Amino acid sequence: MDKIWRELGLTDEEYEKIISILGREPNITELGMYSVMWSEHCAYKNSKPLLKYLPTKGERVIQGPGENAGVLDIGDNLAVVMKIESHNHPSAIEPYQGAATGVGGIIRDIFTMGARPIALLDSLRFGTPDDKRTKYIIENVVAGIADYGNCMGIPTVGGETYFEESYKGNPLVNAMCVGVIEKDKIKRGVARGIGNPVMVVGSTTGRDGIGGASFASQELNEESEEKRPSVQVGDPFMEKLLLEACLELFETDAVVAIQDMGAAGLTSSSCEMAARGGVGMELDLDKVPLREEEMTPYEIMLSESQERMLVVVQRGREEEVEKVFKKWGLNAATIGKVTDDGMIRVLKDGKIMAEVPAKSLTDAPQYIRNEKIPSWQQELNQLNVNEIKPPEDLNNALQDVISSLNIASKEWIYTQYDYMVRTDTVIIPGMDAAVLRIKGTNKGIALVTDCNGRYCYLEPYVGSQIAVAEAARNLCMVGATPIGVTDCLNFGNPEKEETYWQLKNSILGITKACEELGIPVVSGNVSLYNESEEGPIYPTPVIGMAGLIEDISKICTMDFKEEKDAVIALGENKGEIGGSEYLKVCFRMVEGLPPQLDLEKEKRLQQLVLELIKKGLIKSSHDISEGGFAAALVESAISGKKGVKISLNTSLREDFELFSESQSRAVISVSSDKVEEVLKMAEEYKVPAQRVGIVEGENIIIEINGKKVIDLPLKLLEESWKGRIKWEMEKN
Amino acid sequence: MKFAVIVFPGSNCDVDCYYAVKDGLVEEVEYVWHQEKNLSKYDVIMLPGGFSYGDYLRAGAIARFSPVMEAVREEAEKGKFIIGICNGFQILTEAGLLPGALRKNEGLKFICKTVSIIVENDKTPFTTRLKKGQEILLPIAHGEGNYYVDDKTLKELKENNQIVFRYKENINGSVERIAGVINKKGNVLGMMPHPERAYAPLLGNTDGLYILGSIVDNFVKGGV
Amino acid sequence: MLIAKVYITLKKGILDPQGKAVKGALHSLGYEEVKDVRVGKYMELTFEDGDLSLIKDKVDEMCERILTNPIIEDYTFEIVEG
Amino acid sequence: MLIAKVYITLKKGILDPQGKAVKGALHSLGYEEVKDVRVGKYMELTFEDGDLSLIKDKVDEMCERILTNPIIEDYTFEIVEG
Ligand SMILES: Nc1ncnc2c1ncn2[C@@H]1O[C@H](COP(=O)(O)OP(=O)(O)O)[C@@H](O)[C@H]1O
Numbered sequence A: 001m002d003k004i005w006r007e008l009g010l011t012d013e014e015y016e017k018i019i020s021i022l023g024r025e026p027n028i029t030e031l032g033m034y035s036v037m038w039s040e041h042c043a044y045k046n047s048k049p050l051l052k053y054l055p056t057k058g059e060r061v062i063q064g065p066g067e068n069a070g071v072l073d074i075g076d077n078l079a080v081v082m083k084i085e086s087h088n089h090p091s092a093i094e095p096y097q098g099a100a101t102g103v104g105g106i107i108r109d110i111f112t113m114g115a116r117p118i119a120l121l122d123s124l125r126f127g128t129p130d131d132k133r134t135k136y137i138i139e140n141v142v143a144g145i146a147d148y149g150n151c152m153g154i155p156t157v158g159g160e161t162y163f164e165e166s167y168k169g170n171p172l173v174n175a176m177c178v179g180v181i182e183k184d185k186i187k188r189g190v191a192r193g194i195g196n197p198v199m200v201v202g203s204t205t206g207r208d209g210i211g212g213a214s215f216a217s218q219e220l221n222e223e224s225e226e227k228r229p230s231v232q233v234g235d236p237f238m239e240k241l242l243l244e245a246c247l248e249l250f251e252t253d254a255v256v257a258i259q260d261m262g263a264a265g266l267t268s269s270s271c272e273m274a275a276r277g278g279v280g281m282e283l284d285l286d287k288v289p290l291r292e293e294e295m296t297p298y299e300i301m302l303s304e305s306q307e308r309m310l311v312v313v314q315r316g317r318e319e320e321v322e323k324v325f326k327k328w329g330l331n332a333a334t335i336g337k338v339t340d341d342g343m344i345r346v347l348k349d350g351k352i353m354a355e356v357p358a359k360s361l362t363d364a365p366q367y368i369r370n371e372k373i374p375s376w377q378q379e380l381n382q383l384n385v386n387e388i389k390p391p392e393d394l395n396n397a398l399q400d401v402i403s404s405l406n407i408a409s410k411e412w413i414y415t416q417y418d419y420m421v422r423t424d425t426v427i428i429p430g431m432d433a434a435v436l437r438i439k440g441t442n443k444g445i446a447l448v449t450d451c452n453g454r455y456c457y458l459e460p461y462v463g464s465q466i467a468v469a470e471a472a473r474n475l476c477m478v479g480a481t482p483i484g485v486t487d488c489l490n491f492g493n494p495e496k497e498e499t500y501w502q503l504k505n506s507i508l509g510i511t512k513a514c515e516e517l518g519i520p521v522v523s524g525n526v527s528l529y530n531e532s533e534e535g536p537i538y539p540t541p542v543i544g545m546a547g548l549i550e551d552i553s554k555i556c557t558m559d560f561k562e563e564k565d566a567v568i569a570l571g572e573n574k575g576e577i578g579g580s581e582y583l584k585v586c587f588r589m590v591e592g593l594p595p596q597l598d599l600e601k602e603k604r605l606q607q608l609v610l611e612l613i614k615k616g617l618i619k620s621s622h623d624i625s626e627g628g629f630a631a632a633l634v635e636s637a638i639s640g641k642k643g644v645k646i647s648l649n650t651s652l653r654e655d656f657e658l659f660s661e662s663q664s665r666a667v668i669s670v671s672s673d674k675v676e677e678v679l680k681m682a683e684e685y686k687v688p689a690q691r692v693g694i695v696e697g698e699n700i701i702i703e704i705n706g707k708k709v710i711d712l713p714l715k716l717l718e719e720s721w722k723g724r725i726k727w728e729m730e731k732n
Numbered sequence B: 001m002k003f004a005v006i007v008f009p010g011s012n013c014d015v016d017c018y019y020a021v022k023d024g025l026v027e028e029v030e031y032v033w034h035q036e037k038n039l040s041k042y043d044v045i046m047l048p049g050g051f052s053y054g055d056y057l058r059a060g061a062i063a064r065f066s067p068v069m070e071a072v073r074e075e076a077e078k079g080k081f082i083i084g085i086c087n088g089f090q091i092l093t094e095a096g097l098l099p100g101a102l103r104k105n106e107g108l109k110f111i112c113k114t115v116s117i118i119v120e121n122d123k124t125p126f127t128t129r130l131k132k133g134q135e136i137l138l139p140i141a142h143g144e145g146n147y148y149v150d151d152k153t154l155k156e157l158k159e160n161n162q163i164v165f166r167y168k169e170n171i172n173g174s175v176e177r178i179a180g181v182i183n184k185k186g187n188v189l190g191m192m193p194h195p196e197r198a199y200a201p202l203l204g205n206t207d208g209l210y211i212l213g214s215i216v217d218n219f220v221k222g223g224v
Numbered sequence C, D: 001m002l003i004a005k006v007y008i009t010l011k012k013g014i015l016d017p018q019g020k021a022v023k024g025a026l027h028s029l030g031y032e033e034v035k036d037v038r039v040g041k042y043m044e045l046t047f048e049d050g051d052l053s054l055i056k057d058k059v060d061e062m063c064e065r066i067l068t069n070p071i072i073e074d075y076t077f078e079i080v081e082g
């Protein structure tokens, strides 16, 4: 046992602390339990002090951060349950299973709360698919998500995908799940009732992923291939049975508390439930159904075998539980009981193998790290845009932007996902946000994930605000009022001062935007140590957001609907080109400052669009984001299969007019007799609005100050926009 | 009339079928667990899509041994209307109630989208609301929808007019773009596309009601 | 212990898109010498020791009934000591 | 012609959901004597005649590089006259 704690990822100080808690040296099982529970992945020990800034309160918040998932009131005795989670490191090592088990884990978080999962989203970051390994990762991550979600019968309705060099060695795979529940049926992971039996249900326990949580909390390098825990394999069929069995079980009142076994398996589920309830638990490992022979207590306590749950049951109701699980062909074994001494006591062969205070496992040490503005930051932000030579042919530039990997249609990905199962998907992938109806009501919910990591790299505080603002804007574009956030903070190694600075400023940015826009954070996840030999990833605080639609018949999509409709541009173009897709694609530069954000203006734009949709005044709405006005216009034209003729008057450079990514803007289309009314409303909301053109013909035509700068057949643009990713993936 | 939606472990379009009947057709419908051995009280039997037993061996291969499949066979012999959609189609072929087999899609990927389907046979009790040659839009969502029959069986299918639907375009590699077939007797239909996902204006598509509605029309007239 | 090793392949003449994809991948890596690839399934069924010819019959029956789909698949198997 | 027969199995200890499902199905059909099932892949690679030991090395390389996923799978192969 020579300094074995170091190998398990604990520091010498942490080891000392364990000794002082126990009043003795821990044995190997206990040490293992502390090492996983005190890992960043489980304990958030580097991020917790920062997460305190996030606004988590609001009228609709039924459950904020701290439980398996957040819960929001949507009226009519219904609530929405939501959570996002990362599975970055497992996906880097074994993309198919890593992504699949990531989806499996997040689904469990939702139905553990008692909710029926109704939708999945996936937020993905890869390197560019020009090398074989990256292609392999993309192919398999997407297949892993598809196979798991499809088999579960939960539609994957949205997400986002970015391709940037910074994610080459460390892809990001974030999965979000959303469920719906009747408010009075919410389950929680709070163990209660001394003597109540504790049961493990679902799959058997094997040696899968032992130490996965501490693994997820280290940087990836050559050695991680070696240290890698035995890979977890997902079994979506098993999870589908587990889902149905759990929901059936919740119809009875036999369940006191329940928690899924994700990272750190039996250890985390038992100690977290016990700690929340201020009780202890005694577990007899001889009773745990095992898949492999001769497993040690260490292995059983740390196994990350998937598709398992720990349940505290009302005393005497065990048989009822067994019956339900048996119907679904699943195990349900009583392995212990709730105790009054606050200890997690682990028995095997009648002997005590571990005995530690539950609370001490969940109260990991917290670290406030030193922060430092990165030395490269200033240089990075310096960009004299006037030195950039305008392109000779804007038609070419537009084609390059439209077919850039980040802007091109993500159809190749989302057609592998069953996004329609359950027949609730009213707006399918490909639009600004997905919309699901809630059967039996008039309501709908809209869902998105958003984050431009490049902006966050250039200026974490502003970039993170934009992530929130853009998510909210996307929801408003379909007619939904944003109601809650679940965030997934993907960053590098927080022990590096620069990364800590990024993390802190990003959280402050999210806080600011959420406060100003009045959207609480109800759940989230932190994934640190996302670095590879090529360095840290861009700071990537992914924002998952839900919006509420009170009347599902009042929604809007981005596609142009009818010839002769007027096109109106909302918001102000400030010619901001720093960090833009245009700059990257046409000049290979990732520099400057990201667009600036005025949250007051943002709010007014969002409210205006919501009001326009509610009043039925507009036919299409699409926010302006990556690729600027030109990209938004082309996307509306392609999805509506209609050309457009635009004429702009501006003092900006032509290319900046087209491709600037200034915030708080949108392109809408309106029947010509409604133009006056719409412009008047825009004025009331103090949102700049200009009638800029007409839906017409089969080309995209743009004039600037009377000069035609763009004239391209829609068909041509459609081919490059729709075909790019498929082409990249299929070429050799 | 009363519809049964069979629920196998791993079914997931059972919900889709249920609501399409309840809200789209406004008819009575019940879920029936795969252990059930008697289906005589139902008028129409639906085998839904999904991943019965995870589709782990071959799609439908394990489900076809479920106790309920004996009852399905009995009712089929009696002439009752039986429709297998997606995984339900795969189960019916594995059970030998329909000819052919479904293989992995030619492109090896799961495909979810709405595609054009051409009606080949408008004389079945499932297609009387349609016209031969008519093009309708239906969602597909499958990884193993690549229909195979050998030449001899194909010839028979044609002679007996058993090919009911074809894809307009080659989506998944199916022999002659076959999307749905019926048994010789004309009361058991299997199809990969999902009519039960196209039943409500809010979903942007009601073409599925041509098929589901035909079943209702023909039942009223007294079945096969 | 006895182990039945079952090899399942697509019937001859049935297009094998997986095999085609693997062949394509091999060629793109420069293994041009691979003329053809067929992809199938391989299963290992474990039995306690017992009468060999009885087990053989059983395995045959399992293959026919459930492990393969005779419309599209062929199989062979062998039984070895495990 | 030479044919390389490649057998790919999941590494020991790695969960095999397919094998589990097949075992369950066999048991429910009454084949209780099957103690365990593992499901893997089987591939046949066809080569023109050539130097056997060279082909062996190549197949080994292909297995390592692309035919298998060494993180979760093991493989063996043999080469036979076709
Ligand atoms: N990985 C993915 N999974 C599912 N849908 C995706 C994925 N990536 C992108 N999409 C969908 O493609 C559309 C465009 O995405 P994106 O460009 O991120 O939109 P926006 O710029 O409005 O945020 C959205 O409907 C989104 O849900």
Ligand SMILES: [Mg+2]
Pocket: A431, A432, A474, A622, A623, A625
């Ligand atoms: Mg958008």
